Amino acid sequence: MKKRYLLAPGPTPVPPEVLSAMSEPIIHHRSPEFATIMKEALDGLKWLFQTESTVMILTASGTGGMEAAVSNLLSPGDRAICVRGGKFGERWAEICEAYGISPINIDVPWGESVQPEAIESALKKDPTIKAVFVQASETCSASVHPIQEIASIVRKRDNTILVVDAITAIGVMDLPVDAWGIDVCVTGSQKALMLPPGAAFVSVSDKAWHFNEASKCPRFYFNLKKEKAKAEAGQTNFTSPVAMVIGLRKVLEMMREEGLQNVFARHERLADATRTALRQLGLRLLAVGIPSNAVTGAYLPAGIDGGAFTKKLREEYGVTVAGGQAQLKGKIFRVAHLGYADTLDVITAMAAVERGLRAFGYPLELGAGVRAAEEILFGNK
Amino acid sequence: MKKRYLLAPGPTPVPPEVLSAMSEPIIHHRSPEFATIMKEALDGLKWLFQTESTVMILTASGTGGMEAAVSNLLSPGDRAICVRGGKFGERWAEICEAYGISPINIDVPWGESVQPEAIESALKKDPTIKAVFVQASETCSASVHPIQEIASIVRKRDNTILVVDAITAIGVMDLPVDAWGIDVCVTGSQKALMLPPGAAFVSVSDKAWHFNEASKCPRFYFNLKKEKAKAEAGQTNFTSPVAMVIGLRKVLEMMREEGLQNVFARHERLADATRTALRQLGLRLLAVGIPSNAVTGAYLPAGIDGGAFTKKLREEYGVTVAGGQAQLKGKIFRVAHLGYADTLDVITAMAAVERGLRAFGYPLELGAGVRAAEEILFGNK
Numbered sequence: 001m002k003k004r005y006l007l008a009p010g011p012t013p014v015p016p017e018v019l020s021a022m023s024e025p026i027i028h029h030r031s032p033e034f035a036t037i038m039k040e041a042l043d044g045l046k047w048l049f050q051t052e053s054t055v056m057i058l059t060a061s062g063t064g065g066m067e068a069a070v071s072n073l074l075s076p077g078d079r080a081i082c083v084r085g086g087k088f089g090e091r092w093a094e095i096c097e098a099y100g101i102s103p104i105n106i107d108v109p110w111g112e113s114v115q116p117e118a119i120e121s122a123l124k125k126d127p128t129i130k131a132v133f134v135q136a137s138e139t140c141s142a143s144v145h146p147i148q149e150i151a152s153i154v155r156k157r158d159n160t161i162l163v164v165d166a167i168t169a170i171g172v173m174d175l176p177v178d179a180w181g182i183d184v185c186v187t188g189s190q191k192a193l194m195l196p197p198g199a200a201f202v203s204v205s206d207k208a209w210h211f212n213e214a215s216k217c218p219r220f221y222f223n224l225k226k227e228k229a230k231a232e233a234g235q236t237n238f239t240s241p242v243a244m245v246i247g248l249r250k251v252l253e254m255m256r257e258e259g260l261q262n263v264f265a266r267h268e269r270l271a272d273a274t275r276t277a278l279r280q281l282g283l284r285l286l287a288v289g290i291p292s293n294a295v296t297g298a299y300l301p302a303g304i305d306g307g308a309f310t311k312k313l314r315e316e317y318g319v320t321v322a323g324g325q326a327q328l329k330g331k332i333f334r335v336a337h338l339g340y341a342d343t344l345d346v347i348t349a350m351a352a353v354e355r356g357l358r359a360f361g362y363p364l365e366l367g368a369g370v371r372a373a374e375e376i377l378f379g380n381k
Numbered sequence: 382m383k384k385r386y387l388l389a390p391g392p393t394p395v396p397p398e399v400l401s402a403m404s405e406p407i408i409h410h411r412s413p414e415f416a417t418i419m420k421e422a423l424d425g426l427k428w429l430f431q432t433e434s435t436v437m438i439l440t441a442s443g444t445g446g447m448e449a450a451v452s453n454l455l456s457p458g459d460r461a462i463c464v465r466g467g468k469f470g471e472r473w474a475e476i477c478e479a480y481g482i483s484p485i486n487i488d489v490p491w492g493e494s495v496q497p498e499a500i501e502s503a504l505k506k507d508p509t510i511k512a513v514f515v516q517a518s519e520t521c522s523a524s525v526h527p528i529q530e531i532a533s534i535v536r537k538r539d540n541t542i543l544v545v546d547a548i549t550a551i552g553v554m555d556l557p558v559d560a561w562g563i564d565v566c567v568t569g570s571q572k573a574l575m576l577p578p579g580a581a582f583v584s585v586s587d588k589a590w591h592f593n594e595a596s597k598c599p600r601f602y603f604n605l606k607k608e609k610a611k612a613e614a615g616q617t618n619f620t621s622p623v624a625m626v627i628g629l630r631k632v633l634e635m636m637r638e639e640g641l642q643n644v645f646a647r648h649e650r651l652a653d654a655t656r657t658a659l660r661q662l663g664l665r666l667l668a669v670g671i672p673s674n675a676v677t678g679a680y681l682p683a684g685i686d687g688g689a690f691t692k693k694l695r696e697e698y699g700v701t702v703a704g705g706q707a708q709l710k711g712k713i714f715r716v717a718h719l720g721y722a723d724t725l726d727v728i729t730a731m732a733a734v735e736r737g738l739r740a741f742g743y744p745l746e747l748g749a750g751v752r753a754a755e756e757i758l759f760g761n762k
Contacts, residue, residue, distance in 0.1 A: 004406065011407045011623055023400040025385065026392045026577055028701045059442045059579055060602065061619040067602040076599075098601040188620070196407055196624040198440055198579045218457075218599060220479040221441065221448040238442040239569070242392055243577040320409045 007349050008322040009139050009168055009295040011190035011197050012339035014247070015254070018194060022247040029242055035234030041245050042231055044252030048260070049185055049203050050176040056227040057248075058200045059241045062167040062188030065200030067095050068222035069163045069184045073131065073208055075216035076100030080131040081122055083114045086140040087325050088165055092133035099217050104129065110141040110328060111297075113289030116149040123153065123160060130211070131161050136169030140325045142297035142334055143287040144173065148180050155181035161208045167191055168294040170201075171255065172267045172338050183208040189244060191294070192267075194251045194339040199244045204228070267293040270337035270346050273373040277350045278335075280372035281357065281364055286332055294338040297324070299331055304360045306330040312356050319352040343377045388730050389703040390520050390549060390676040392571035392578050393720035395628070396635065399575060403628040410623055416615030422626050423612055425633030429641070430566055430584050431557040437608040438629075439581045440622045443548040443569030446581030448476050449603035450544045450565045454512065454589055456597035457481030461512040462503055464495045467521040468706050469546055473514035480598050485510065491522040491709060492678075494670030497530040504534065504541060511592070512542050517550030521706045523678035523715055524668040525554065529561050536562035542589045548572055549675040551582075552636065553648045553719050564589040570625060572675070573648075575632045575720040580625045585609070648674040651718035651727050654754040658731045659716075661753035662738065662745055667713055675719040678705070680712060685741045687711040693737055700733040724758045 006013050014022075027034050038057075045055035058064055070092075074080060078101045082093040085108035093103040104122060108114045114134065123129055132154050137144045147164055154162040161183035169175050170185065171192030177185050183205040189195035204212070204224055212225055226237045255263055271293035275285060278298045286297030300306050306323045307330050313319045324332040335349045350369040357364055387394050395403075408415050419438075426436035439445055451473075455461060459482045463474040466489035474484040485503060489495045495515065504510055513535050518525045528545055535543040542564035550556050551566065552573030558566045564586040570576035585593070585605055593606055607618045636644055652674035656666060659679045667678030681687050687704045688711050694700045705713040716730045731750040738745055 004408070006407060006409060008409050011410060011620065014407050019404040019406075023404045025400075026387060026395050026571075027385070028387060028389050029392060029578065031695065031701060059440070059445070061440045061622075063619045064440070064602045071599075095601045099599045190407075190620060196622065197410070197620040198622040198625060218452075218480045220476045221445045221603075238444045239392065239571060239578040241442075241577065241579040242571075244579060314412065320412060 002318045005319045005348055007336050007345065008320050009191070009334060009336040009338065010188070012194060012336060012341070014194055014196055015340045018247050018250045021250040022243045024246065026242055029240035030235065034240065034242065037249050038234040038240065038245055041249040041252060044249065044256065045201055047256065048171060048252060051178045051203050053178070053203045053205055054228050054231050055201050055203045056224055056231055057236055057245065058202065058222060058227065059198065059236070059238065060200045060222070061197055062186065062200050063091065064222060065186040065188065065202045066091060066165055068202055068224055069186055070095045070099055070101065071217040071219045071222060072224040073161065073163070073184065073211040073215050074099065074101050075214065078102070078130045079104055079126060079128055080133060081106060081119060081129055083108060083119070083132070083134040083145060085112065085114060085135065085143065085145065086110050086138035088135050088138055088140060092165070096133070111143055111286045111288050113143055114145045116146055116153055119150055120153045123157065127159070129160055131163055133163045134165070136164050136166040136175055137172065137292040137294050139168045139295060140328070141286060142292050142295045144169070144290045144292050146290065147175060147182065151180040151182055161211055168292065168338060171263060172294045174264050177203055189248070192339045193248070195244060195247045199241055199248070266342070267338060269377065270341055270343070271296060273346050273376040274335055274337055274349065276376055277369035277373040278353070281354065281369040295334050295336045297332050297334040300333060301357070301362045304357070304362065306333055309333055309356055309360065312359060313352050317352050317355060319349070321349070346373050346377060383699045386700045386729055388717050388726065389701050390572070390715060390717035390719065391569070393575060393717060393722070395575055395577060396721045399628050399631045402631040403624045405627065407623055410621035411616065415621065415623065418630050419615040419621070419626055422630040422633060425630065425637065426582055428637065429552060429633060432559045432584050434584045434586055435609050435612050436582050436584045437605055437612055438617055438626065439583065439603060439608065440579065440617070440619070441581045441603070442578055443567065443581050444472065445603060446567040446569065446583045447472060447546055449583055449605055450567055451476045451480055451482065452598040452600045452603060453605040454542065454544070454565065454592040454596050455480065455482050456595065459483070459511045460485055460507060460509055461514060462487060462500060462510055464489060464500070464515040464526060466493065466495060466516065466524065466526065467491050467519035469516050469519055469521060473546070477514070492524055492667045492669050494524055495526045497527055497534055500531055501534045504538065508540070510541055512544055514544045515546070517545050517547040517556055518553065518673040518675050520549045520676060521709070522667060523673050523676045525550070525671045525673050527671065528556060528563065532561040532563055542592055549673065549719060552644060553675045555645050558584055570629070573720045574629070576625060576628045580622050580629070647723070648719060650758065651722055651724070652677060654727050654757040655716055655718055655730065657757055658750035658754040659734070662735065662750040676715050676717045678713050678715040681714060682738070682743045685738070685743065687714055690714055690737055690741065693740060694733050698733050698736060700730070702730070727754050727758060
């Protein structure tokens with residue numbers, strides 16, 4: 001017998017009660033019964049996004065939501081800032097290029113947070129820039145960018161919108177879409193939303209809808225305007241991902257029960273404990289700017305290969321953590337603490353890391369990381 | 382208590398053992414464990430499509446697969462034939478227009494099958510036509526188009542490919558992709574494949590891959606070339622729909638156990654019984670060309686509104702059948718018999734139809750439709 005623990009930053013574990021809800025017999029996507037479920041799910045998404053705007057449901061992975069934001073708001077020849085602090089920042093630029101939009105790349109070393117001033121000065125230099133594309137949480141570098149500050153810069157400009165990839169941020173950290181002025185916010189099902197992969201969720205501000213009217217990129221499957229009209233009738237433009245929406249309603253109910261600020265506080269606490277524990281073990285953290293509360297990355301000690309390390313954890317201890325991507329491949333590992341994650345998951349992760357490090361000959365005091373995490377997680381209770 | 386019966390042409394019921402497989406804990410999409418599942422699922426898709434080509438898995442509804450076929454193979458300014466025998470035929474033309482491709486529409490009255498000669502003469506008239514887009518089974522008109530004949534016309538031409546929407550055809554009727562020369566074949570998860578909505582499956586022939594090389598439509602999320610490379614490594618380009626792929630492996634295992642020709646024969650038998658029963662009740666069938674074995678459509682007797690009829694079946698008897706779309710709205714109803722459908726489902730459907738017709742004052746002999754179905758379904762056994 002080998003018990004399995006999924007501690008990678010997506011897909012994340014789905015709670016048993018959600019799996020159960022999603023296993024109910026399929027119902028028709030144009031039935032009144034489904035429209036009621038859709039409306040509840042859509043209301044819940046507004047609550048989660050902290051917005052009055054309609055949040056659209058797309059049958060796609062998160063990248064489909066990112067593409068929809070580009071192809072529904074801009075036109076070939078437009079210019080847009082892409083903050084590239086990791087693989088997902090690079091993806092914004094790649095999508096722009098695919099649609100004939102010229103990305104103005106602001107490159108940030110992986111693990112750092114972008115300086116809002118860099119965005120401000122790029123916008124001043126080129127007043128024709130239509131959009132700023134950025135990650136709230138860059139999963140591959142376990143870091144966040146300062147969205148509130150960036151939003152306060154962009155919202156002053158009538159001709160520029162802010163588009164945020166919040167795929168590992170929504171439901172993890174406070175990201176009030178309306179209060180901050182995030183024009184487009186994209187997330188996915190398989191992260192803090194605790195659902196299987198397969199759906200993307202996108203909010204669009206009134207300001208951004210004006211950009212939609214002028215946008216000339218070809219689009220059909222990802223048509224946000226049509227999705228908005230359908231969502232307001234409790235439907236989707238094409239066949240709805242029925243089981244996913246049923247699961248969505250259920251997870252939103254669970255999150256509402258916990259309370260939004262409590263959800264954020266839980267992620268903060270788990271992240272803090274993980275970071276402290278890894279530091280206690282003598283590891284260097286990947287994030288040197290603002291660390292993400294969704295996932296923590298750490299460099300492996302010299303001489304330990306990241307591929308071999310994550311393989312040992314997965315195959316011998318049943319624990320799946322993520323390795324590094326692109327230039328970080330083999331050098332780091334990443335432990336997630338988002339979604340259906342709680343106190344004892346951090347303990348599990350830290351114990352597995354201790355065991356793995358020791359197996360590769362790294363000198364450590366067994367229990368040191370776990371104890372550091374316990375001190376933060378258990379407090380006085 | 383009201384038991385529910387889903388008899389609409391998609392989404393279709395998911396077998397309990399598949400729901401159960403899909404409820405297993407989520408695993409990571411880049412793990413060796415998942416790659417093994419993916420490879421088995423992809424092998425099964427080749428078997429189902431009767432092709433040696435890679436069948437790609439897209440996280441999208443079937444329409445996403447249709448869009449991928451257009452945007453990955455053609456270029457703005459290209460010309461393409463779109464057979465419009467219903468709402469889904471119109472969708473081909475709409476997708477082409479969205480991508481700057483000029484559709485040459487061959488319009489077919491809803492319920493009729495296209496004449497292959499019409500396609501042949503359009504191709505002769507304009508040798509620059511790059512593609513023929515057609516439905517194998519037009520769900521909204523409950524009819525099929527003669528794909529084998531159309532393929533034999535298109536395969537003679539080096540500069541034209543045949544793209545078939547087989548969303549309600551794959552797993553229903555014999556559609557040997559390689560033997561007939563179907564260049565691109567698209568299907569969806571929520572029809573004969575007995576899965577929830579959320580995935581599309583697309584095969585591409587060697588001939589069509591050459592078109593991909595020349596294609597200049599913008600694309601990013603739907604990138605078939607990248608998906609092919611990933612599929613051959615047991616992955617998808619973006620986060621895989623993990624639960625869906627696990628379900629896919631399971632349904633393909635069930636279909637293999639039944640045998641492909643037996644699957645087709647079952648659909649043929651259920652369709653035949655449904656058509657015979659409805660005719661026995663004095664109803665006029667929608668299909669006047671080749672009827673589809675996925676779904677049967679029938680006109681309601683004069684004076685009975687289709688909306689009220691399907692509502693009564695759904696709300697009072699718990700039976701969901703489909704109404705008509707667009708110009709057929711209110712005039713017809715459609716009973717599906719595809720996917721997880723067997724003998725007694727047809728009996729259920731016919732009994733509900735008899736009950737509904739009688740409730741609306743239509744004179745009929747109770748049991749006449751059911752008996753006609755039984756005679757076909759039970760034979761001498």
